[in-house]
Amino acid sequence: MRTFSEDADDPDAGLSRDSLSTMIYKRLRSNLMTCAFEPGERLNIRHLAAAFETSPTPVREAIMQLVREGGLELRPGHELRVPVLTVERYLKIKAVRAPLERLATETATPLISDTTLNELARINEKFLSAENKKRWKEALSLNTEFHFTVYAASGNEVLLNTIENLWLLTGPFLINQYPSAIHPHDSAHPHLLLIDAMRRRASREAGEIVLQGLEKGSSLIVKKLTTHQARKGKPNR
Known part of the structure; x- marks a missing residue:
């Protein structure tokens, strides 16, 4: 998974939050399309933020876009997971x-x-x-x-x-x-x-x-x- 850092030495450090959120969204979307995640797999926003080396906010924004598109689902109790298809x-x-x-x-x-x-x-x-x-x-x-x-x-x-x-x-x-x-x-x-x-x-x-x-x-x-x-x-x- 590509990572993103807010460190000054990182070429992506100057990205706006919206740009960072878009990049994370595209990466997660690609992962979902290519079976990087399993059906029913639970995802944790903080774990994803750590993987992308960023704060939870742009990850949360990317996640919510995918929830709106049906690629992820947010269940009661804020449980985020990959949908199980019938x-x-x-x-x-x-x-x-x-x-x-x-x-x-x-x-x-x-x-x-x-x-x-x-x-x-x-x-x-x-x-x-x-x-x-x-x-x-x-x-x-x-x-x-x-x-x-x-x-x-x-x-x-x-x-x-x-x-x-x-x-x-x-x-x-x-x-x-x-x-x-x-x-x-x-x-x-x-x-x-x-x-x-x-x-x-x-x-x-x-x-x-x-x-x-x-x-x-x-x-x-x-x-x-x-x-x-x-x-x-x-x-x-």
Whole structure:
């Protein structure tokens, strides 16, 4: 985790409180999107402030923004934690994500540069290496980087921000795909198929590849969430 200090020797020391709060917010938001925190995990503002080497105030401001967005929840007694997603809630989010991610991919395909396509190949190599080493959270972070590099190439910041908001709500639960979600590391890997389709400017094909990947991952997540809820005797609500 990146740290922030108010020490005079720190290059960030001159930042205003609002700027510091924004930086902390972005870092925590990224962590939530890439499964750095576990579902149900309790967070402590003072501990986070110590990690960022700052006072609790900018951390609290960042936290409250994430609470408003649904990435964190504040329970009675001021207990702050990562939400625990139900199957029904997850499926509702996925139903919105799917067409938007397909649209972003199809829009990006005729616009994406060769430089960005080469960057996607580089990210994918690191992603496959993380999977081979069973570093699941690292793999999830790289998978997120891969997909948002694609979506950013659409040039539509409204679409990109909307997808990011939806990933924020589901990020901590993506770990439920592993290790079942591993595709064979060969030329038929979905990331390689997507890069190839985008190089050929095959927009519909690229969109379909992204959609299929989301459907497969979602089925694994739903299976694990259903099993977990059944063990706890909780309804899928």
